Amino acid sequence: MDCSQAVHQLWDYLDGELTDEKMAEVRAHLKACKGCFPHFDFEEAFLEAVRKSRAETACPDALRRKVMAKVQRAMEEQQA
Amino acid sequence: MGPAGREPTGRLLCYSHEREWFVADPSESKREQDLRFEREALPWMDDVYRFAKSMTRDEADADDLVQETYLRAYRAWHTFEPGSDCRRWLFTICRNVFLRTREREARQVDTGGDDAVLETMAAVREASPYAMSNPESIFSRLDVGPAIGKAIDALPEVFRSAVVLVDVEGQSYDEAAAVLGVPIGTVRSRLFRGRRILQHALLEFAKDAGLAAPA
Numbered sequence: 001m002d003c004s005q006a007v008h009q010l011w012d013y014l015d016g017e018l019t020d021e022k023m024a025e026v027r028a029h030l031k032a033c034k035g036c037f038p039h040f041d042f043e044e045a046f047l048e049a050v051r052k053s054r055a056e057t058a059c060p061d062a063l064r065r066k067v068m069a070k071v072q073r074a075m076e077e078q079q080a
Numbered sequence: 081m082g083p084a085g086r087e088p089t090g091r092l093l094c095y096s097h098e099r100e101w102f103v104a105d106p107s108e109s110k111r112e113q114d115l116r117f118e119r120e121a122l123p124w125m126d127d128v129y130r131f132a133k134s135m136t137r138d139e140a141d142a143d144d145l146v147q148e149t150y151l152r153a154y155r156a157w158h159t160f161e162p163g164s165d166c167r168r169w170l171f172t173i174c175r176n177v178f179l180r181t182r183e184r185e186a187r188q189v190d191t192g193g194d195d196a197v198l199e200t201m202a203a204v205r206e207a208s209p210y211a212m213s214n215p216e217s218i219f220s221r222l223d224v225g226p227a228i229g230k231a232i233d234a235l236p237e238v239f240r241s242a243v244v245l246v247d248v249e250g251q252s253y254d255e256a257a258a259v260l261g262v263p264i265g266t267v268r269s270r271l272f273r274g275r276r277i278l279q280h281a282l283l284e285f286a287k288d289a290g291l292a293a294p295a
Contacts, residue, residue, distance in 0.1 A: 007200065007201065007204055008197050008200060008201070009200075010200050010204060011196075011200050011271075011272055011275065012268075015246065015252075015253070017252065017253055038211045038212050039204050039207070039208065039211045039212075041211070042207050042210060042211035043203070043204070043207070043211075045218075045219045046207070046219075046275075046279055046282065047247060047275075048219075049219055049224050049225065049228055049282075050228055050232075050243065050247045050248065050275075050278060051247055051248055051250075052225060053224075053225045053226075053228040053229045053232065053248075054130055054134065054229065054232065054244065054248040057126070057129070057130045057133065058126045058129070059125045059126045059128075059129035059146065060129075060143075063125075063129065063143050063146060063147070064125055066143070066147055067122075067125060067146060067147055067150045068122070070147055070150065070151055071117070071122075071150055071151065071154050074151060074154050074155065075114050075154070078110065079110065
């Protein structure tokens with residue numbers, strides 16, 4: 001695998017979406033290639049930052065109570 | 081959300097992405113179904129809220145969307161296949177409810193640039209000066225979370241949904257495709273384009289913060 005082929009598959013690789021064989025090929029290329037590794041490293045950090053930017057958002061308690069009340073009402077209607 | 085119907089024998093038939101048509105458990109009482117809903121669907125409320133908020137970009141609209149999602153989910157609970165992915169099922173309902181209320185916005189988007197490889201290459205090229213100098217510097221020296229959050233909100237809806245489902249909610253391309261009702265290739269190109277736009281916003285933020293691109 002050359003650098004161009006590796007970079008073409010960068011995001012598929014970081015998302016774990018390649019076949020096992022392709023994952024191993026990209027991994028082997030990254031071990032051997034000092035030029036490609038920083039790009040993968042940067043994009044991996046970028047994806048981690050995207051994940052963290054929203055991951056801690058929680059449903060407000062007031063909304064949680066409203067949903068529970070609505071579902072409870074629907075349950076009672078169906079029981080009736 | 082899958083459809084449901086009855087066989088001539090009276091057995092309830094339901095549809096899921098995992099197993100296509102399946103027979104609902106006839107021995108499960110209404111009470112047991114309700115308990116299962118509380119146990120399996122309600123714990124995903126944080127995730128559904130995040131997804132709803134990422135689509136509406138508005139607290140009040142997200143509130144309405146989450147309530148409507150759960151109400152519809154409850155009413156369609158008999159069509160949910162026990163053991164399949166409840167979170168993904170809820171995301172699908174949430175997205176469908178959203179689209180029905182925002183059809184115009186959803187249709188307006190230019191989804192051009194449909195080449196996932198080109199998007200990947202363009203993103204790598206733009207980040208190259210930062211990546212080659214010190215890949216970690218932007219992320220360790222700046223609080224990039226708010227800038228990325230703002231950039232996600234600014235994305236057109238089709239890119240935003242793909243980014244949120246895969247990058248924030250950890251769905252696979254296949255799972256995101258099922259939620260969005262599009263082929264995997266479309267998820268991939270929307271996701272990669274969304275990422276490239278986000279990364280551009282992040283690099284602009286770094287420049288504004290005085291972290292200039294190395295020569």
